[in-house]
Amino acid sequence: MFGKWFDGRSGRCPRQEHTGLTAIPFRILLWVLLLQSGWCWSDEAASTDTDEPGRVLVAALAEVDYPPFYYTEAGHLTGISVDVLNYLADQLKLRITYKRLSWPRVLQSLERGRVDIVTTYSYTPERARDVIYVQEPHATEINVFFTRADSDVSFDGDLHALSGQMIGMIRGYNYGLAFDDADFIRKDSVLDERTLVRMVAGERFNVAIGNPFAIRLEAKRQGVEDEIRLLSPPVDMSPIYMAISRQYPDAEGLADAFGDAIRHLKASPLYEDWLERYGMNDFSDE
Missing domain, CATH: 3.40.190.10 (Periplasmic binding protein-like II)
Structure with missing residues (x-):
C-alpha cells in the first residue's frame, strides 16, 4: 500500500x-x-x-x-x-x-x-x-521504478541492484537525493511522461522512474496499462x-x-x- x-x-x-x-x-x-x-x-x-x-x-x-x-x-x-x-x-x-x-x-x-x-x-x-x-x-510525492509487466526486473530498495540498467527519467525532474546523486546508475532523460511510458512499453527502456499516479494515467491513455508494472518499495518520498x-x-x-x-x-x-x-x-x- x-x-x-x-x-x-x-x-x-x-x-x-x-x-x-x-x-x-x-x-x-x-x-x-x-x-x-x-x-x-x-x-x-x-x-x-x-x-x-x-x-x-x-x-x-x-x-x-x-x-x-x-x-x-x-x-x-x-x-x-x-x-x-x-x-x-x-x-x-x-x-x-x-x-x-x-x-x-x-x-x-x-x-x-x-x-x-x-x-x-x-x-x-x-x-x-x-x-x-x-x-x-x-x-x-513518491517516485517508483516501473518496468514492463513481463520483465523479471525487481527492486528491494537497494539502488546498486539496478546499476546495470539504463533508467529512463524526465529531464529537469527531481527524484530525491539518493537517486539524483547515484552516479553508479546509468540514466537517460526524455521530455515527459508520455514519452517515458511509450519507451518502456516499446522496450527502449527496461526500467524507468516516475510518479505512479502519472505513470498509470499515461499508460491507460496509451492503452498499455496491462503492460506496465510498478515496483516497490518507493525510490523516494x-x-x-x-x-x-x-x-x-x-x-x-x-x-x-x-x-x-x-x-x-x-x-x-x-x-x-x-x-x-x-x-x-x-x-x-x-
Whole structure:
C-alpha cells in the first residue's frame, strides 16, 4: 500500500495547529490588506482592470498531466495542487491564470519571471536560487521504478541492484537525493511522461522512474496499462511545495502568506476530504 506516503501533512517545516477554517491567521489578513492597497506591487507586476477584484498570479503547470497534483478531467483542470492554489487565491483575494508549458520551459519561465508561481515543486538548493519556496508543503510525492509487466526486473530498495540498467527519467525532474546523486546508475532523460511510458512499453527502456499516479494515467491513455508494472518499495518520498519566482514583487511576503494559509487549511476537514478524493491516503499498487 502506498497510502501513508501521500499524506501532505508530513513535510519538513513545523506545523502550526488550528482548529478549523474560522480563525484566519493575522499574516493572511495583513497580506489581503496589502494587496488591496497595492503597496507591495511594482508597476511591472501583473494587473487587472480596476472593476475586477483581486490581482492575477500566473501559475505554471507542465503541459502533460501530473496526477494527483494537476490533470484534466472532463475538460476541467483538477488535482490537489490546483484545489489548494484556488483555495489560497480565494483566501488572499487573488486570481489565478494557469499556463501549461513543457517542463524545461516551466523552469526557464520561473527563472526569468515569465510566470509567478509553480504549484508542484520538490526542494533542491539549485531550484531555490530562482524561487522562494512556500515553507509549508501541501502534499507528498513518491517516485517508483516501473518496468514492463513481463520483465523479471525487481527492486528491494537497494539502488546498486539496478546499476546495470539504463533508467529512463524526465529531464529537469527531481527524484530525491539518493537517486539524483547515484552516479553508479546509468540514466537517460526524455521530455515527459508520455514519452517515458511509450519507451518502456516499446522496450527502449527496461526500467524507468516516475510518479505512479502519472505513470498509470499515461499508460491507460496509451492503452498499455496491462503492460506496465510498478515496483516497490518507493525510490523516494518527498514533500511537495509551491514556489514563487524571485522576480515576483515581494515574493517572500506572498510565500509567507501562502504558508500560513496552507497550515490553516491542513488542520481542516476540507483538506482531509481532498486527500480522500484524490486517493492520497489509500492508493495501492495492487
